[in-house]
Amino acid sequence: MEQQPTFQDLNLNTPLYNALGDLGFERPTPIQSQAFNVVASGKDMVGIAQTGTGKTFAYMLPILRHLKFSKQENPRILILVPTRELVVQVVDEIEKLAAYINVRVLGVYGGTNINTQKQAVAQGQDIIVATPGRLFDLAVSHVLQLKSIQKLVIDEVDVMLDLGFRHQLLNIFDVLPERRQNIMFSATMTDDVDALISDFFIKPERITIAVSGTPLHNIHQERYDVPNFYTKVNLLDHLLRDKESYHKVLVFVAFKKMADLLFESVEALYPSEACIIHSNKTQNYRLRSIEQFRAGENRILIATDVMARGLDIENVSHVINFDTPNYPENYMHRIGRTGRAEQQGHSITFSTEKEQPFIELIEAYMHEEIEVLEIPEAVEISKELIAEERPQIKERNNPIKPGKHDSDGEAYHEKKEKNRKENLGGSYKAKIEAKYKKPKTRGDKNYNKRNKR
Ligand code: AMP
Numbered sequence: 001m002e003q004q005p006t007f008q009d010l011n012l013n014t015p016l017y018n019a020l021g022d023l024g025f026e027r028p029t030p031i032q033s034q035a036f037n038v039v040a041s042g043k044d045m046v047g048i049a050q051t052g053t054g055k056t057f058a059y060m061l062p063i064l065r066h067l068k069f070s071k072q073e074n075p076r077i078l079i080l081v082p083t084r085e086l087v088v089q090v091v092d093e094i095e096k097l098a099a100y101i102n103v104r105v106l107g108v109y110g111g112t113n114i115n116t117q118k119q120a121v122a123q124g125q126d127i128i129v130a131t132p133g134r135l136f137d138l139a140v141s142h143v144l145q146l147k148s149i150q151k152l153v154i155d156e157v158d159v160m161l162d163l164g165f166r167h168q169l170l171n172i173f174d175v176l177p178e179r180r181q182n183i184m185f186s187a188t189m190t191d192d193v194d195a196l197i198s199d200f201f202i203k204p205e206r207i208t209i210a211v212s213g214t215p216l217h218n219i220h221q222e223r224y225d226v227p228n229f230y231t232k233v234n235l236l237d238h239l240l241r242d243k244e245s246y247h248k249v250l251v252f253v254a255f256k257k258m259a260d261l262l263f264e265s266v267e268a269l270y271p272s273e274a275c276i277i278h279s280n281k282t283q284n285y286r287l288r289s290i291e292q293f294r295a296g297e298n299r300i301l302i303a304t305d306v307m308a309r310g311l312d313i314e315n316v317s318h319v320i321n322f323d324t325p326n327y328p329e330n331y332m333h334r335i336g337r338t339g340r341a342e343q344q345g346h347s348i349t350f351s352t353e354k355e356q357p358f359i360e361l362i363e364a365y366m367h368e369e370i371e372v373l374e375i376p377e378a379v380e381i382s383k384e385l386i387a388e389e390r391p392q393i394k395e396r397n398n399p400i401k402p403g404k405h406d407s408d409g410e411a412y413h414e415k416k417e418k419n420r421k422e423n424l425g426g427s428y429k430a431k432i433e434a435k436y437k438k439p440k441t442r443g444d445k446n447y448n449k450r451n452k453r
Contacts, residue, residue, distance in 0.1 A: 040066060046204045049185055067101075077126060086155065110131055163279060189326075231375075235376075248315055318348060
């Protein structure tokens with residue numbers, strides 16, 4: 001068996017060994033041993049790792065190992081994190097690791113007096129840990145000079161982008177020296193994270209740490225090829241009818257808008273059985289949703305990837321990937337929510353034709369194929385397409401009108417003739433109303449009006 005690396009292999013120095021000794025840490029975690037040389041080399045780096053993997057020390061060990069003592073006032077290391085709680089946590093971790101090193105660390109975040117922070121900055125610092133908004137305010141006030149920054153660390157990038165910090169990050173990049181090392185950590189890969197990397201990073205080294213404790217062997221994985229959004233809704237409806245087996249179901253959807261759309265449909269089909277979390281919901285709403293799901297008051301939780309971060313909910317019977325994650329790492333994060341603590345878990349993935357390449361990536365990543373199931377005959381194949389599924393017509397002034405085939409968007413997964421139930425027009429919402437004889441959403445006044453008639 002391969003020897004597990006030790007801290008001695010990382011060639012640290014006495015002050016760091018002493019601090020690690022005080023903390024009682026015996027061995028580097030996988031992300032720590034893999035990131036050390038990359039961070040030390042000065043190359044850009046992208047680490048895919050969750051909180052709890054030891055990622056803070058993964059960047060701080062090499063940074064503190066090579067940071068030279070200096071009396072200069074301007075900071076040389078900038079660490080950006082999405083929330084003030086994380087600023088406090090990261091500063092605390094750095095202080096523990098730097099217990100025997102003469103290094104000045106300051107945490108700054110919004111919602112507190114900026115003048116006190118300006119005074120602290122003016123005393124001279126080596127490392128600044130900050131939330132993006134406050135950092136930028138301090139930089140434009142010229143109290144904080146960023147021209148000496150050599151290394152930029154951005155932690156929890158996916159959360160940062162999901163909270164809408166992209167613009168602020170770009171503003172910060174603008175005032176940083178061009179020659180710098182970029183180090184980034186994200187628990188999941190998203191298209192936004194990918195775009196940020198390709199725009200601002202130079203040939204980054206990627207290090208991926210699998211979700212700890214995701215025992216694939218006790219997660220039964222299945223998948224369906226489903227032509228479009230509304231057929232996915234119909235299939236989900238079909239599965240959810242079995243309330244006994246599907247007693248705690250976490251449904252993942254990549255985008256907030258789709259999550260909202262799906263929630264509307266599921267609410268109509270299963271009133272008071274579903275709840276939802278994504279970053280446009282208030283903190284209170286999110287906490288309440290999670291609590292209701294945890295306590296079993298709601299059987300179904302619809303969540304986006306980022307919001308389901310770190311959710312440790314027991315006895316999730318099924319994870320349903322309503323869409324197929326573009327990145328295998330996200331698939332692993334998602335399905336890891338079921339089958340915890342040696343229980344048998346189930347994951348079911350729905351994929352359209354467009355999503356097939358992602359299935360291939362996931363299967364290659366796991367070195368295993370996911371069992372494909374046939375859509376049950378009772379499930380209606382919808383022909384209705386949501387805006388995102390309709391073909392894009394790019395040439396707005398094209399005199400030649402698009403042909404019928406351009407706008408129809410045929411379902412690629414055709415059912416046998418005898419099973420084919422055609423959608424004969426009328427909106428899906430109206431159909432749900434008719435089928436379940438309930439308002440589609442609470443307070444749907446039109447429903448009551450229609451029924452009075
Ligand atoms: P993080 O992923 O950086 O939030 O770290 C998670 C927790 O693991 C923190 O409480 C760290 O102090 C702790 N930790 C970091 N590195 C190690 C290590 N090598 N051995 C044991 N615990 C560690």
